[in-house]
Amino acid sequence: xxxxxxxxxxxxxxxxxxxxxxxxxxxxxxxxxxxxxxxxxxxxxxxxxxxxxxxxxxxxxxxxxxxxxxxxxxxxxxxxxxxxxxxxxxxxxxxxxxxxxxxxxxxxxxxxxxxxxxxxxxxxxxxxxxxxxxxxxxxxxxxxxxxxxxxxxxxxxxxxxxxxxxxxxxxxxxxxxxxxxxxxxxxxxxxxxxxxxxxxxxxxxxxxxxxxxxxxxxxxxxxxxxxx
Numbered sequence: 221x222x223x224x225x226x227x228x229x230x231x232x233x234x235x236x237x238x239x240x241x242x243x244x245x246x247x248x249x250x251x252x253x254x255x256x257x258x259x260x261x262x263x264x265x266x267x268x269x270x271x272x273x274x275x276x277x278x279x280x281x282x283x284x285x286x287x288x289x290x291x292x293x294x295x296x297x298x299x300x301x302x303x304x305x306x307x308x309x310x311x312x313x314x315x316x317x318x319x320x321x322x323x324x325x326x327x328x329x330x331x332x333x334x335x336x337x338x339x340x341x342x343x344x345x346x347x348x349x350x351x352x353x354x355x356x357x358x359x360x361x362x363x364x365x366x367x368x369x370x371x372x373x374x375x376x377x378x379x380x381x382x383x384x385x386x387x388x389x390x391x392x393x394x395x396x397x398x399x400x401x402x403x404x405x406x407x408x409x410x411x412x413x414x415x416x417x418x419x420x421x422x423x424x425x426x427x428x429x430x431x432x433x434x435x436x437x438x439x440x441x442x443x444x445x446x447x448x
Contacts, residue, residue: 364404371397
């Protein structure tokens with residue numbers, strides 16, 4: 221006795237699914253698209269930042285602070301390091317601060333505050349998208365698992381309604397439902413790996429910014445300040 225094999229696969233799973241099955245698949249697809257957008261965009265940005273970090277070595281070889289800022293600005297395509305030097309130099313310019321509340325502030329404190337604000341600004345930029353990647357990495361497996369549980373529930377309900385239990389009728393729908401768990405993991409794993417990689421790059425960048433800010437503060441407070 222020949223029996224026609226039942227077509228199995230993700231397409232068949234969706235064809236037999238309901239609104240919740242479609243919603244789970246749609247959420248996973250949206251998570252994947254958004255996470256890959258951030259993965260690719262931040263990978264490009266991180267590569268440019270790491271390349272521009274090399275200009276920090278040449279910064280102190282420039283003859284003047286103005287030349288040094290112009291030199292680093294040519295390589296700092298992501299505008300991460302240049303504002304730190306430019307804004308701190310502006311804060312150290314006594315003439316430029318005349319007529320403002322900053323003029324009554326101790327120059328060293330003003331430079332410190334400016335450097336801190338710029339580092340916080342860069343840190344906020346670097347962390348953009350990391351929360352989303354972490355959220356996708358932690359929730360996508362559970363979204364896929366929910367799709368699996370829902371699919372198994374419907375498969376067992378259909379088998380119960382048919383009144384007959386055959387191993388091929390059980391294994392097929394259950395196996396199709398497990399596809400959702402696999403899809404959830406496929407969405408989560410790249411997001412988790414990217415989150416860890418970007419966190420490490422950000423930690424290195426912020427450490428370099430802290431060191432650069434310390435050197436700038438030492439130069440601007442102990443050296444000849446601009447406009448004095």
